[in-house]
Amino acid sequence: MSKLIKTDDSIVNSSDNRAFSDLVSAQLSRRSLLKGGAGAVAAGLFSPLFAPLAGLAEAATPAPVARAVALAFEPVPIAVRDSVVVPDGYTAEVLYAWGDPTGIRGRMPAFKPDASNTAAEQAVQAGMHHDGMAYFTLPFGAQSSRRGLLAINHEYIDDGLLHPDGMKDWSEAKVAKAQAAVGVSVIEVEHAGDNWRVVRPSSFARRITAQTPCDIAGPARGHALMRTEADPKGTTVLGTFNNCANGQTPWGTYLTCEENWSDFFANNGTLTEDDKRYGIKAQDAGYRWSERDFRFDRQVTPNEPYRFGWVVEIDPYDAKSRPVKRTALGRVKHEGATVSLAPDGRVVVYMGDDQRFEYIYKFVSSGKYKPHDRKANRTLLDQGTLYVARFDDDNGGRWLPLVHGQHGLTADNGFRDQAEVLIHTRRAADKVGATKMDRPEWIAVHPERPWELYCTLTNNSERGTDGKPGTDAANPRAKNIFGHIIRWQEAGNDPTSDSFKWDLFALAGNPTLDGASKGTVNGDAFGSPDGLKFSSNGILWIQTDVSTSTLNQKEYANMGNNQMLATLPENGQVRRFLTGPNGCEITGLAFTPDNRTLFVNIQHPGETSSERSDPAQPKAVSSWPDGDAGGRPRSATVVIRRRDGGVIGV
Ligand code: FEO
Ligand code: CA
Ligand code: CA
Numbered sequence: 001m002s003k004l005i006k007t008d009d010s011i012v013n014s015s016d017n018r019a020f021s022d023l024v025s026a027q028l029s030r031r032s033l034l035k036g037g038a039g040a041v042a043a044g045l046f047s048p049l050f051a052p053l054a055g056l057a058e059a060a061t062p063a064p065v066a067r068a069v070a071l072a073f074e075p076v077p078i079a080v081r082d083s084v085v086v087p088d089g090y091t092a093e094v095l096y097a098w099g100d101p102t103g104i105r106g107r108m109p110a111f112k113p114d115a116s117n118t119a120a121e122q123a124v125q126a127g128m129h130h131d132g133m134a135y136f137t138l139p140f141g142a143q144s145s146r147r148g149l150l151a152i153n154h155e156y157i158d159d160g161l162l163h164p165d166g167m168k169d170w171s172e173a174k175v176a177k178a179q180a181a182v183g184v185s186v187i188e189v190e191h192a193g194d195n196w197r198v199v200r201p202s203s204f205a206r207r208i209t210a211q212t213p214c215d216i217a218g219p220a221r222g223h224a225l226m227r228t229e230a231d232p233k234g235t236t237v238l239g240t241f242n243n244c245a246n247g248q249t250p251w252g253t254y255l256t257c258e259e260n261w262s263d264f265f266a267n268n269g270t271l272t273e274d275d276k277r278y279g280i281k282a283q284d285a286g287y288r289w290s291e292r293d294f295r296f297d298r299q300v301t302p303n304e305p306y307r308f309g310w311v312v313e314i315d316p317y318d319a320k321s322r323p324v325k326r327t328a329l330g331r332v333k334h335e336g337a338t339v340s341l342a343p344d345g346r347v348v349v350y351m352g353d354d355q356r357f358e359y360i361y362k363f364v365s366s367g368k369y370k371p372h373d374r375k376a377n378r379t380l381l382d383q384g385t386l387y388v389a390r391f392d393d394d395n396g397g398r399w400l401p402l403v404h405g406q407h408g409l410t411a412d413n414g415f416r417d418q419a420e421v422l423i424h425t426r427r428a429a430d431k432v433g434a435t436k437m438d439r440p441e442w443i444a445v446h447p448e449r450p451w452e453l454y455c456t457l458t459n460n461s462e463r464g465t466d467g468k469p470g471t472d473a474a475n476p477r478a479k480n481i482f483g484h485i486i487r488w489q490e491a492g493n494d495p496t497s498d499s500f501k502w503d504l505f506a507l508a509g510n511p512t513l514d515g516a517s518k519g520t521v522n523g524d525a526f527g528s529p530d531g532l533k534f535s536s537n538g539i540l541w542i543q544t545d546v547s548t549s550t551l552n553q554k555e556y557a558n559m560g561n562n563q564m565l566a567t568l569p570e571n572g573q574v575r576r577f578l579t580g581p582n583g584c585e586i587t588g589l590a591f592t593p594d595n596r597t598l599f600v601n602i603q604h605p606g607e608t609s610s611e612r613s614d615p616a617q618p619k620a621v622s623s624w625p626d627g628d629a630g631g632r633p634r635s636a637t638v639v640i641r642r643r644d645g646g647v648i649g650v
Helices: 021-028 031-035 037-045 172-180 273-278 418-423 425-432
Strands: 090-097 130-137 147-154 183-192 195-198 206-208 213-217 236-238 243-248 254-258 311-314 324-326 338-341 346-352 356-358 360-368 384-391 396-401 440-445 452-457 484-490 499-507 529-534 540-544 563-567 573-579 585-591 597-603 636-642
Touching: 090 183, 090 195, 130 254, 130 597, 130 636, 147 243, 147 254, 147 585, 183 254, 243 338, 243 585, 273 425, 338 440, 346 440, 346 452, 384 425, 396 425, 418 425, 452 529, 484 529, 529 585, 540 585, 563 585
Parallel strands: 130 243, 130 585, 213 324, 440 529
Antiparallel strands: 090 636, 130 147, 147 183, 183 195, 183 206, 213 236, 243 254, 254 311, 311 324, 338 346, 346 360, 360 384, 384 396, 396 499, 440 452, 452 484, 484 499, 529 540, 540 563, 563 573, 585 597, 597 636
16 A cells, blocks of 8 residues: 555544543553463464364365474565565565566567556556465365466556656546556466466456456345446446455455545545545545546446445456455455354454554354355355454453444434445444454464454554544554554354454564554564465464655664564564565465465555656666666566475475
8 A cells, every 4th residue: 555545544433432542551561461472372272173274275175284383484684675585595586567468368468668558458467556365276176386376456556657657648548547457367377397487378367457347246236325327226336446455265266355445536526424434535546537437426426436345256267257246244445355264164254444443344154155065155245244343451352243223223323224234334333333443454364273363453643643532452552653463362262253352462663662662573573564364384474564654754764675574373473584675565475275385465666755656767766676677666476485395484
C-alpha cells in the first residue's frame, strides 16, 4: 500500500465503541505474558490434536511435513540497498514482473521499458503492484512441488510509471490501461532444470482486471442496493481491484480481497452515510477513473460502490470460470481471507478490515467441507454467519454475530434485511460493539492448531490522539507507529467457537529508542508488520510495509528497507530473512508443499514520498529489478531457493 491510498486519511469510524484508555498500564504489563509467552501458551496448546491443514489440497493425503524445531539461517542485516538480499546459501530470482506476458496463447506481448504497451497488451501482461499470492499444485489434488499455478494480486497502480508521460493528457486510453493493470494474474510455473519459469503459453494463464465480469453470490445477490442500470438484476459486476491480501480454500480456489476500493470512487454531490463510513469523498484518491468511466462517479451510478469491498473466489484451475463475489463474508476494506477448518468440517474464514480503528471478522459456514466433492464446496461461502471480534481487557474475547434482527441490527436502525447487514458491515459492527483495532492486516492460522490465529496490526499513529479513540487492552500503545501482532486461541480448540483467549505476540519497535517505542521483539527488529503466514512446518513469516514517508520519520532511523522475517511461536525469536530494494514493501508469499521453494512479492520498488512517481525520473529511487538496462522499477514475484535444495528457513 502506498501513500496514494487514502487509508490513513480521516477517521470514518465515528462509533463510540469501547476505548479502554484507563487500561494502558494493565495491558503493557501483559507483555510479560508474552515473554514467558511462548512457554506459557505452549504448555496447553502445542499438542497437535487436529489433522494439519498443510498443503490444503483435497483428494490427496498431504505429504508428511517435518515440523521446524529451530531456524537455521544466518540473519541478514538491515539494509538500504536496491536489491533483494537473502541469507548466505540462498538465491532470489525474479520470476514474473509487471508487464511480463501472463502466458495466454497467442497473446504474449513483451514488456516495453518505456511503458508504451497499450491497454490491450497490459490486459494480458502482469499487472502492477503484486500483493497476496497462493500456490496451487498441478494437477489439482497432487502434492507437486515442481509444477503449479500461482494466483497473484495486483493491488493498485502508479500512473507515473504506468504511462510514458504519467497522467499528462489524461484520456480514456489511460484509464483503460490502468483498469487492465489491476486485479489478479493466474500463471503456470514449473521447476525445470535448476530454475523456476513461467510456462508460456499455458491453458491456465489468465488475467482478471477491473473489467472482468464477476458473479455476485450470497445474501446480497440481486438485492436492490446491488442493482445498477447496467446490471438491473444485481447479479454481475465488472471487475475487482485493490486486491490486497488473499486466502486459499481446501477445495483449491483462491480468495482475493478488495481493500481500498473506495479510493477509486468519487461523489461530488451530497455524501451518503456509506460514503462517510467507507471514505468516499468528492474526489477519488488521484486515479481519475470517474472522469472517463462514469460507473466510478457515485452521482451517476449510486449503487456501484456497493458492489465492491467483497472477498472474491476464483477457480485457478479453470481459466474460463467467473470470479464470484461472496457477499456472506461482508463488505469492508478486506485485507485477507484466511481459511481454517473446524473439527466438524465447517469452514471458517478470518478477515481483517485494514483501516485505523476498524475490526477483525470471521465467517463460519453453515455447510460442511466435503473432501471429495469440489462442486459442493464451491457454494460453502454463501451461507453462514459473519462475526466481529471484541477483545476484552481480561485477555478474553467474544465473536459477536452480525445477524439481522439480533443485537439492534433491525430495520429501525437501518438494516432492513441480512443483505443490508452485510452491505453495511462496518455499521453493523459498530452497532454490536466490536473492538477498534490498529489496522488489522493479515491473519495467519497455525498449521497444526487451526484454532490458533495471529494477526498483524500494522500501525495507528492516531491511537490516543486528540478526539480519537484511546488505548485499550488489545491496542495498548498511543501513537502506535510500529504496530504489533496479536494472537488468539478459540475456546475448545474449535474455530467456530464464539469466545477466545488472546495475548500480544509482539509489539514491533525500534530497539534504539526508549519506552514503548522499543517494542518487545525478541531478536531482529521490525516495524509495521503486514504480510503474515505460516509455512506448513510451523515457521511464521512476517513481512513489513513501512510507507516511504514513515521510513523518513526519526523513529524509523536505522530500520532499513522493508523486509521479511521468520519466527517460531515456540520460542518467539525473530530472524531477518530478506531485505527488499529501495522504496518497496514486501507482501505476498507462497510455499511449495515441500517448503523448498518460496515465492515472495516485491511491491512498488522505487516508491517516492510523492503521490506517484515522476515519469521524467522513473528511476529516482530504484531501478530494480532491471537495473541500468531497464526503463523503470517493476513490482515482481521472486523465487527463493536454498542452493543445496533444502527446506527454507531450517
Ligand atoms: Fe493493502 Fe492493508 O495493505
Ligand atoms: Ca497489506
Ligand atoms: Ca500495509
